[in-house]
Amino acid sequence: MDVVVHPPAASTTTTSIRVFHDIPSLRSYCRQLLQANESVALVPTMGALHAGHLSLVRQAAQDNRHVFVSIYVNPTQFGPNEDLASYPRTWEADLQALRDLDVELAGRNHDAGGSSGRISGIFAPATKTMYPTLPPASSDLTAQGSFVTITPLSSLLEGASRPGFFRGVTTVCMKLFHIMTPDRVYFGQKDVQQTIVVKRMVRDFCMDIDVRVGSTVRDPDGLALSSRNVYLGERRRKVAGVLYAALRCAEGQFLRAGKRQRNDILDPALELLSSTAQAQARAEPHLRARFELDYLSLADPDTLEELDVVDDEKGAVLSAAIKMLPVEAPPDTNNNPDEENRGSGGGTTTVRLLDNIILLPPGSSERK
Numbered sequence: 001m002d003v004v005v006h007p008p009a010a011s012t013t014t015t016s017i018r019v020f021h022d023i024p025s026l027r028s029y030c031r032q033l034l035q036a037n038e039s040v041a042l043v044p045t046m047g048a049l050h051a052g053h054l055s056l057v058r059q060a061a062q063d064n065r066h067v068f069v070s071i072y073v074n075p076t077q078f079g080p081n082e083d084l085a086s087y088p089r090t091w092e093a094d095l096q097a098l099r100d101l102d103v104e105l106a107g108r109n110h111d112a113g114g115s116s117g118r119i120s121g122i123f124a125p126a127t128k129t130m131y132p133t134l135p136p137a138s139s140d141l142t143a144q145g146s147f148v149t150i151t152p153l154s155s156l157l158e159g160a161s162r163p164g165f166f167r168g169v170t171t172v173c174m175k176l177f178h179i180m181t182p183d184r185v186y187f188g189q190k191d192v193q194q195t196i197v198v199k200r201m202v203r204d205f206c207m208d209i210d211v212r213v214g215s216t217v218r219d220p221d222g223l224a225l226s227s228r229n230v231y232l233g234e235r236r237r238k239v240a241g242v243l244y245a246a247l248r249c250a251e252g253q254f255l256r257a258g259k260r261q262r263n264d265i266l267d268p269a270l271e272l273l274s275s276t277a278q279a280q281a282r283a284e285p286h287l288r289a290r291f292e293l294d295y296l297s298l299a300d301p302d303t304l305e306e307l308d309v310v311d312d313e314k315g316a317v318l319s320a321a322i323k324m325l326p327v328e329a330p331p332d333t334n335n336n337p338d339e340e341n342r343g344s345g346g347g348t349t350t351v352r353l354l355d356n357i358i359l360l361p362p363g364s365s366e367r368k
């Protein structure tokens, strides 16, 4: 069933984003556009949209006439003990954010003489639609079924911590790409391994799709925006900035100190992470936010293999993940003002944060 989203009453510019829940109507709409030589872009998301998602949509609208945003919380990329059930779902707010952005794009279109694209559709399928013969609850690695697996890239880094995660991502992306056959797809630099795995899938399966990457959007203190940041709460949020700070510290070793050896680049970052973790461990339990380092990686930009030395011709991907542990309660929770700031879920869950910085080859301004 399609629904036309009407503009907010006060708006002077119209938006007519079509919402698709089923494949045939979306497929035939995309096909019509492509046959009319209109460029089609896809921005895959799991909803709970924030400024990072919206920047990808803006970028897609700069390069294409029609932008489609998929909003689907894909069960096969969640591990059995992950947050599939509690993952933030904010459909009304997402719809409003995309309507507002479309109105902004229309204004830009007017100013730029019609060169900017618009948001033409949102695809919000049910799981039965995306997995017609297999309704998986989550990523059970032993499950039989039709999956897309890209190895060894998918087994490294995030894949080592979250087995099955990339199998879920590439499987759902393959489905979305088949349904819409977009000219271009947009992914965030924030999930650098995802961009590399999806590019590899498109290449290895000879797909005629251009995979483009948008810069990471951050909060003022450097924390990368993520739909999961709502779980953090103020206490953990203050400490979470250490992730980006550590990456910047390592980047400084490469850029400013001219270091190329693994230990020279990573050791100062490890020291910062370790001293921050120790300071938290020493603090009062009801005030502290403890975290554990999952990985700190210096890897080849194409294979994601760990590097001992950075090759100036290729540069490297510097990435890390930390686990913010559940917040600890004070003896008397009734009298603690901090309780309000434990985040969505009451601060009881571990929140995994990841981030990265690309170390570009000296002299180059951008990696493809």
Ligand code: AMP
Binding pocket: 044, 045, 046, 047, 051, 052, 053, 055, 056, 186, 187, 188, 189, 190, 191, 214, 215, 216, 217, 218, 224, 225, 226, 227
């Ligand atoms: P998600 O909804 O988390 O699956 O993310 C959908 C897309 O948005 C992915 O390509 C992410 O890499 C991208 N994304 C998420 N957070 C950010 C961010 N802070 N800046 C830029 N892109 C992001």
